[in-house]
């Protein structure tokens with residue numbers, strides 16, 4: 001008797017799956033290689049037991065197995081959600097340059113509860129208006145003011161490195177660089193100097209990334225009602241509350257300060273009137289902006305400020321830490337960098353203007369971003385089919401652009417796993433190396449990030465002998481590439 005129930009149950013699964021599946025999408029997806037789809041669950045089984053530290057190998061193997069022939073686009077199914085994986089630079093160009101691929105994929109929605117619809121996630125007119133408003137924050141005149149903030153936080157970071165390296169042993173640079181970068185970001189975003197008692201906000205920004213990455217790697221947690229019952233969701237809500245309360249309080253204070261100083265003229269206020277700084281910051285730009293002649297609400301501003309600190313801190317930290325790690329392992333590169341520092345500034349100070357002259361350092365940073373891209377996989381969602389000639393890109397699918405495997409393509413980068421900064425002296429095909437993405441939705445903070453990264457690296461290199469640590473770091477996926485412990489030795493000069 002029981003086998004009749006089993007047979008009926010299996011039949012029910014097949015009927016339900018057939019009902020839920022978008023047949024047109026399924027047909028178009030069959031052009032691409034991928035594991036065989038199981039009814040209802042799709043391919044979520046391939047994620048079972050996948051640990052964050054194994055995610056890169058997983059993507060690499062997946063692309064090796066399924067994407068290396070034909071279109072170099074592979075597919076898997078998270079239930080009835082079609083996920084396409086792309087690591088072909090010619091295809092990437094077509095995607096990144098096509099306005100139909102401007103929306104972000106549904107996984108980004110995991111962060112909505114925390115970051116609202118800030119610039120990283122918003123789409124259509126909202127994204128366009130916000131991008132227009134925020135772009136002036138990255139004008140070089142304002143970046144020049146931010147440079148002072150970066151300089152201060154770099155000095156504090158170097159004091160900490162000195163203190164922690166006193167016993168001569170290699171130190172874990174990740175936590176201290178994270179704090180330094182996040183403090184500088186908060187100051188430039190909100191015009192507010194973080195205090196030790198604000199650590200709750202800083203911890204919440206950091207922890208949100210961990211929580212969302214766990215959800216990302218577990219497709220069953222993509223189902224809202226399952227996720228809502230988990231500990232992760234409770235932690236996420238707690239972080240969101242801390243972040244929102246903190247940012248909203250600062251917005252209200254800054255709003256009062258701005259109206260007190262007759263809109264744009266902040267010059268006759270004391271710096272420490274209420275602990276806020278006179279310098280222009282992202283918050284001021286947002287407070288003074290209008291959309292359709294209406295000012296932005298506190299909630300609008302809060303989502304942008306939180307997005308700015310979230311999008312900027314892990315990415316910049318990763319780049320600084322991985323570059324220091326690579327330099328520590330390659331004495332010949334270190335020597336060339338020291339020579340360049342000597343030639344460009346000698347005994348003088350690093351200035352905003354002199355940063356442009358560090359050409360070899362630029363090659364080193366590019367090579368570090370190639371090997372360890374801070375945003376290793378980015379993702380778009382397509383809402384209407386696009387005909388690419390040799391195939392039709394299906395609608396309502398997520399397109400995961402695998403920058404990590406793209407940047408290690410041996411057809412473009414000879415000896416792809418080796419650290420060779422000089423390779424960037426040769427021409428690289430467009431879109432074969434896009435660590436800040438490209439097209440309309442490229443990284444708005446690229447210049448901002450590079451100023452902070454360069455300033456930190458130059459000053460650390462000239463003040464410390466940088467040596468390799470004794471343990472190789474292991475890294476993992478955490479939205480950005482992530483490494484909890486990266487040991488580097490520092491000997492003050």
Ligand code: HEM
Pocket residue numbers: 104119120121131307308309311312313315316319373374375378379435436437440441442443444445446448449
């Ligand atoms: C090394 C440092 C950085 C790297 C490698 C990086 C990389 C990226 C990438 C790949 C994207 C595209 C994301 C996507 O399509 O989903 C992006 C977007 C973005 N980044 Fe960055 N980023 C860095 C630093 C920063 C900083 C410092 C900020 C803020 C100050 C920032 C703010 C943003 C924002 C707001 C977006 C969304 C832009 C839009 O959609 O209009 N990033 N970044």
